[in-house]
Amino acid sequence: MGSTFGTCCKISIFGESHGNAIGVTIDGFPAGINFDEEFIKSEMARRAPSSNVFSTSRKEADEFEVLSGVFDGRTTGAPITAIIRNTNQHSSDYEGLRTNPRPSHADFTAFIRYNNNHDVRGGGHFSGRLTAPLVFAGALCKLALEQYEIHIISHISSVGDIKDTPFDKVNITPETIDLLSEKAFPVMDETASELMTALISKARISADSVGGTIECAVLGLPAGLGSPMFDGVESVLSQIIFGIPAVKGLEFGSGFSMSAMFGSQANDEFCINEDGDIATRSNNNGGILGGITSGMPVIFKTAIKPTASIGRPQKTVNLRTGTETDITVGGRHDPCIVPRAVPVIEAAAAVAFLDMMLLKNGYNKE
């Protein structure tokens, strides 16, 4: 089971949902980055479950403890390891899952792949909880990217069939960034926001769940990051984004809808912008051409499926007897993963782009 990502700056995530702790080791992180504890805590809080309408009733403080790589408030260049202790386990909720796998969760595939040796409690290493250390690493990478004036912003672009206003792919204004940064439920259109929360409440009340999409923009990137073919920006981002549990789709720029356009509509014509730089008039390609950043905002949209664990009776197969049976999933689950996945997607993008920046700028292995 490998949970490592990166070339220059490598992250390795470890732990299980109901084990002693989960955590991350970040190898190759630059020295001298200010360890802004308040910022990291605020990023972790965006992902942590809370008692609002769109989250689970589980209480996980997600308090981290840094074991290495930080001294006198700055990163030292040595590997950074941080752990988050697990404190709110109800492992008895999950005992039946070894025999009766949840539809749409990883219980069945983990049973086959690891010969039933996997830790089944709370989803083990497959749990959404493993995204807490990813958010820790992403917060640090965001701090490192600030020195290049690279910023990441995202919003919930849909829940079920309710859609928010899409990003302007060419120009995301400081007002949009400020508006979204202040919101716990980052949706630009107020009416859409209310309809989305109502839909999530409806799913919760009816012991069901609902999915959605997140649109993310990476701003301030230089042109020239990435490579063609397998190390392209789309390939690298896909590797880390699809590592996030419940992600089932990813599109860059205008993505699938580009396939229904004429070239004359889809092509992003070049121009000289107000600052005298080469830019494009539209950004259907999402800031990536030939796997390499064009200098336009990198825009991508991630599809998150409805939470697999729902409180309604469903059909499954008993893996001991080989017979069909019914399952009603217990435990405390999010009726919609999307709001909590927003900082996770941003964290993944931050990890990937810091790695690409270090690759481009020549990595100094201190």
Ligand SMILES: Cc1cc2nc3c(=O)[nH]c(=O)nc-3n(C[C@H](O)[C@H](O)[C@H](O)COP(=O)(O)O)c2cc1C
């Ligand atoms: C932040 C976050 C929270 C999650 N919470 C739950 C949950 O409460 N219940 C659940 O069944 N799945 C949850 N998941 C998703 C599962 O971990 C995921 O569906 C499962 O591991 C199977 O992987 P797959 O959906 O990528 O195929 C969560 C995912 C994330 C990113």
